[in-house]
Amino acid sequence: MTATMQAIVFHGAGKWGLEEVAQPTLIASDDVLLKVERTGICGTDLHILSTPPGHPATPGSILGHEYVATVVDTGDSVSHLQRGDRVVIDPNITCGLCQYCRLGMTNVCERMTTLGIFRHGGLAEFNVAPAKSLHRISNDVPIERAALAEPLACVWHAFEKTALVPGESVAILGGGPIGLLFLLLFKSAGAGKVFLVEPADFRRQQAEALGADGAINPKTQNAASEIKSATGIGADIVVDTVGSLLPEALELVRFGGRVVLFGLNQHAERTISQYYPTRYEVTIIGSFIQRTAFPKVVRALESGIIPVEELITHRIGLAELSDGLEALRQGTAIKILAHP
Ligand SMILES: [Zn+2]
Ligand SMILES: [Zn+2]
Numbered sequence: 001m002t003a004t005m006q007a008i009v010f011h012g013a014g015k016w017g018l019e020e021v022a023q024p025t026l027i028a029s030d031d032v033l034l035k036v037e038r039t040g041i042c043g044t045d046l047h048i049l050s051t052p053p054g055h056p057a058t059p060g061s062i063l064g065h066e067y068v069a070t071v072v073d074t075g076d077s078v079s080h081l082q083r084g085d086r087v088v089i090d091p092n093i094t095c096g097l098c099q100y101c102r103l104g105m106t107n108v109c110e111r112m113t114t115l116g117i118f119r120h121g122g123l124a125e126f127n128v129a130p131a132k133s134l135h136r137i138s139n140d141v142p143i144e145r146a147a148l149a150e151p152l153a154c155v156w157h158a159f160e161k162t163a164l165v166p167g168e169s170v171a172i173l174g175g176g177p178i179g180l181l182f183l184l185l186f187k188s189a190g191a192g193k194v195f196l197v198e199p200a201d202f203r204r205q206q207a208e209a210l211g212a213d214g215a216i217n218p219k220t221q222n223a224a225s226e227i228k229s230a231t232g233i234g235a236d237i238v239v240d241t242v243g244s245l246l247p248e249a250l251e252l253v254r255f256g257g258r259v260v261l262f263g264l265n266q267h268a269e270r271t272i273s274q275y276y277p278t279r280y281e282v283t284i285i286g287s288f289i290q291r292t293a294f295p296k297v298v299r300a301l302e303s304g305i306i307p308v309e310e311l312i313t314h315r316i317g318l319a320e321l322s323d324g325l326e327a328l329r330q331g332t333a334i335k336i337l338a339h340p
Helices: 043-048 149-163 177-188 203-207 225-231 246-252 275-279 294-303 318-330
Strands: 004-010 014-020 029-043 066-074 086-089 124-132 134-136 170-173 194-197 214-215 233-239 253-261 283-286 313-318 335-340
Touching: 004 294, 004 318, 014 318, 029 086, 029 318, 043 275, 043 318, 066 124, 066 149, 086 149, 086 294, 134 233, 134 294, 149 177, 149 233, 170 177, 170 203, 170 246, 177 194, 194 275, 214 225, 225 233, 225 246, 233 246, 233 318, 246 253, 283 313, 313 318, 318 335
Parallel strands: 170 194, 170 233, 194 214, 233 253, 253 283, 313 335
Antiparallel strands: 004 014, 029 066, 029 124, 029 335, 066 086, 086 134
């Protein structure tokens, strides 16, 4: 009789459930069997589980792409990990063979697949992942801090593209988990004033508690004039974590500053004046997931300089996933961790 486990299984447009499924086993020689410790629920999960879905996923897959786990068993060719090691997972599996992988742009690999979206992920008691997806992290790191490695890695990739100079001012559009991770990272890296623009009261309060120099409500305040009066010329760096706010970002950035586009929204088609970034030398930078951030994120989490666990507002079991999703939809949660 095969052993079973509980898992959140996606079945296509609006259909999913907590089910009893077979426990995974090692197949390929580079496979690693993992006991999942914690799994973050993210905006992408919300998009996958919406009707109609706002993000594709493969029916039959176990969801959950932000997880931390302990190694239970390894395939024959795995030498860098052993039973009992704690690992964080880079869920995006790249081919290594396409032109973009060979150019070093693995984040736009033409044959990328993702654990927890197109293959089985971490909303289950056990998971099997290829060894190259796993980054060892000290067992001394608090488990809830380690659970935020994946979103922090994506934020880290965008952060590196900003080439922050200590003392520079930053405006972050959107105060969800990603916006707040940017806040913590910019602050720990020596940014000067960091502002957050967010309509939800709860999220602005979180931003202030986490050290934002100003949390601006765009519904009642003029963000451009607030930031201009606080900085004199506008923010050196503006980050759009929402995915549709390029025109607003251009209003906040100083001449010669950088705008980083992080949020993803396939339907956003905003109009900007092409004259403006040309005339005022504004750099617009796209950023998508990450390439080489995991080793740096692991070091930062082990050192404790970025207290990412402070973003966790809800802890749930798999059976409470729909409540968790509802809290995310209502904007009453920041980060939700499931304990499979
Ligand atoms: Zn995610
Ligand atoms: Zn590739």
